[in-house]
Amino acid sequence: MNLRNTTLLVVLFSACVTYAQDSTLVDVNTAAEPKLSYLDSIKSTFQKHEIAACVDERWMNELSNQDLYSEMIADIENTNLDEKVEYDLSTELLKERLKALDAKSAFHIEYNPGLENIIKHYLKNRKRSYERLMALSQYYFPIFEEALAKYNVPLEIKYLAVVESALNPRAVSRAGATGLWQFMYGTGKQYNLDITTFTDERSDLLKATDAACQYMVNMYKIFGDWDLVLASYNAGPGNVSKAIRRSGGKQNYWNIRPYLPKETQGYVPAFLATMYVFEYHKEHGIVPQKPIVNHFATDTIMVKNKMSFKQISDLLDISMEQLQFLNPMYKRDFIPYQTDKNHFLRLPLDKVAVFTSNENKIYAYCDYEFNQREKPFSSQEMLATSDVSIVTKTKYHKVRRGESLGLIAKKNGVTVTELKRWNGLRSNTIAAGKNLKILKEEKVAVTPKKVIENPVAKAVVSNDTVKVKNDKPLEAVNYHIVEKGESLFSIAQKYEITNDELKEWNELEDENILIGSKLIVRPLEKQMTENHIVQSGENLNTIAKKYNVTIDELKEWNELEDNNIKLGTTLKIMLPADEEVVVAEVKTKKPEKQSPYKSEKIYIVQKGDSLFSISQKIKGVTVSDLKKWNGISGKTIKPGMKLKISG
Template identity: 30%
Template sequence: MIKTFSAILHLAIWLGYISGSWAVSFPTEASLTTTVPTKTDSIAILDESRNRYPAILRDSKNFMAEAVISDYHGDTLEVIYHLSRIFELLMEADQIGEMNLEDKEEFERFNRTFTNLYTTKLVTVQHVDAPGMAERIRTDITEAIEIEMGDTKFTVVDDRDGHIPLVRTKQVDQFINYFQTKGRKQFEIWLKRYMQYKDLILPILAEHEMPEEFIYLAMIESGLNPKAYSHANASGMWQFIYSTGKQYGLSRDWYRDERRDIVKATHAACRYLKDLNNLFDNWYLTLAAYNCGEGRVLRASKLHQTYDFWQLKSLPRETRNYIPYFLSAAIIAKTPGLYGFKIPKAQPFQFEEVVLEKSADLAVLARVAGIKPKVIREYNPELRQSATPSEGSYTLKLPMGKKDRFLAAWNKIPADERFAPQFVQHRVRYGESLWTISKKYSVSIHDLAAVNKIRNRNKVRVGQKLKIPLKGGRVWGNGTNGGPPGHSKRTYKVKRGDTLGQIAEDFGTRANKIRRWNNMKYGSHLIHPGQKLIIWVKEG
């Protein structure tokens, strides 16, 4: 173990994770297991938790360290799981509110390190379309190419009524060349996604009477990835930040983030773009405002006394690059064959809908539909938890052809086996804190704070009523029965083709924990069909 840990540490140093300004604190094997805090530990935690930011940052660093360890062992799915947890924590931090100066500096430093880590350092995900890859490409190309504003010679490619004018300039050609060379592999992924989602997005654009070229805006913003995330805490295919998403009807709560709902986010993007175009009456300026905000574009237009985008020299460098970047992507995607790209084959994203009146476990829904839990998540990317929302009905998307089978099987399942998460009410007593309450009910303190919209964990008051998310009908871990607190026991029967990493990803846990719970030798991935595995699943 010491030899392995030493190798990991040397790898981390070689990759540049540890520097004079920031260092990853790598956990030992013992520290990766769940322990019950002592009284002294709890006091330290309470003293540290003046607000939720330090705890979120600490957890994010731990997940990043575990991603490094998983990357060293070549477990791609486990790495992706850790990265997704970090994205969730960073989005949660964005929703809390204003940071103090110290927290802001720490988060910005972590964000820079984390972005560099998952886009350039982790070997296992270099061939995976990471959630922040679209932003990374735009940043790289912005740094590499300087757009000269002023008198511009251009060739018109498409200038039909009802469309965004597509023109080629010297600058646009530079971006086209980038996508044909260094950015080719990524653009091929984007083209495949375009083929996958165009039949869903284009009709929505038409419904709002918006130019069809706006689908390429989603392409350069997120690579048409519903779960894309940026360093500015923007999320989803259209990269809404929390405040703008909320303004245009996209909610985010404990259960879901509608910025990642393809249909709802596309409708919201159309309304936002329509408002911007009503302000500027110019599609190029509308796109520029989508990137840097209408205020900056209005100031630049006033300063230069023009609404000609190519004359607005005072716009930020990223925005000056943004329009040529958009035009190059749109021109290639409209006629990929002319630029050396093959039109990829992709299964269109089609689905059937089922209305669920009560909350249900995603694992149960997947089993009833005859698909894997990760497929449920792919079709419903807005879901943040292992269950559908507990308040009100929820429209679940299923792959085509699964609805009839699902309804027939679902109606036969007793209601108590569908797992409906419940909230119990807890009245805060004298001497209690959010931390002690979370331990009492074996729930995450982050989830408890999120459900009750608490920004400062020290500000719970005596007599305050809190909603505690609980789930019934399960065997719960208590530290003595082999399961960690806050986890429920599941038994999984291995199927042909399963891997330990895939099973871990489906249940939202880690391969090394499954090995420990089932007394399997560390490093061993040998499992066989029919084998029963005990899995403790963290609730929330």
């Protein structure tokens, strides 16, 4: 019986323990539920439509890749049409194909040795480039053809954008021509392309293409020949007219070519060679790469609120690179809002559906984000807020396989432009395994510091000697801005410190320093501060002399832009802070009846002292007395000097 009862108790106890454990687990799981951010809570309410994404992120590396543009421009400027190129393409077969092209083209396409050489050059040396260009063309060409057909311009003109910009809407030439069709600023304005701080419609796919078509129509009215229209697009109608006159009135491009600018001499042949490569790429084994995006899988939305690409990227889960590729007209990755002008955002169709279904929520989030940004302090807030120091820290990111600059920039809260500048990159192409430098600015709160009002801060009287023991220095450090040509060694020599001290104070891993860097050259514990209130008749020069410092030091310590100071202004004066300084020898037999300086015999000059300031400290002593007793003819004294202070 006792055994049965004991067994029952054990079973009941085990059941209770098990129940308690289960209850505990439920409570822990409930408590650990993460709190959603405002962004996640907004996105969780979005209506979504299941349409396959039309852009593969790795293709976004092509969006601002300047390699193709540089190669195309170099070919036009430097390729010698008279230099024979060896390539497996017979002259007879080329003549036959050019004749076929001529039969269906508005251009005069006739064989000549120069054209043969540049075609073979492209086929031999630019095969890979044309595979990439053909991928891009599958997005751009349908848009070009639609506009060209509208203005009754030959559809082959679409190949001109390949020659002009390598299909890069953000391409900028050395002369400043911008966009797919390389409009100069003045020409862009002439054709109503808006150029502002935030937007450049020369990079707008639709508006720039429309302007290019208008230009072509106007030039054709002048010359009546599409070859000459192409030449005028590059050189300007004035240069083409001059070439016609200098050739004796000839109006065939190949006859006036020697009289055109050098660049234009290679321009039309490059256009015709590009046309040939595109039309006969299969015959030469050129396989277009995967298209970046299908034009018909995108659409535009009129934006009714200001927003940044970063906000759109976070809300719609679309990469920054994709947004930049589809919207190259926004120079600062920011869409402004103006009541008198409409701005549009191009997105893949699946993202358009999400945007339009949740438009009000998206605008609400953007407003919330903008309101969270730091605002200017009021004077009261500034008084109540502790000091904040901005510290720049460097970290490194090792590139993993499949990562792009845009993805890395997004992860670290920086821009692609900054990544390229910090790491000396010229293109968006990066190799796996490379270490990228990333600079991050952090705000560090600094406890308000006590200001030492007088260098003689605390006096300890001991028999016949007065000793001054200063508090630990509590003010700012000295800085040096690195200039061109300086090294860590030269800076250390200048401030009479060591390389190791510079590296330690500035947390440097090696001796590499950047121009413009701000280096600590005097550690905190070697300084103290005295405040000086500007009196009537004083200026920076007199104050600098009084404290034995320079005007530039005064301006640096007090962040002054010029030499003007106002009466009553408090100026900071940086002084050395020795731990213990003997100031004077004092006889203290009758201190209650004597001035503390009356019986002084010797005074040791401190940094910042002047004859005037010393005379003020010692009653009954004038500057003339000090000069007379110490044989001083001028006003210059140096720290460490011993001055007699009695006759």
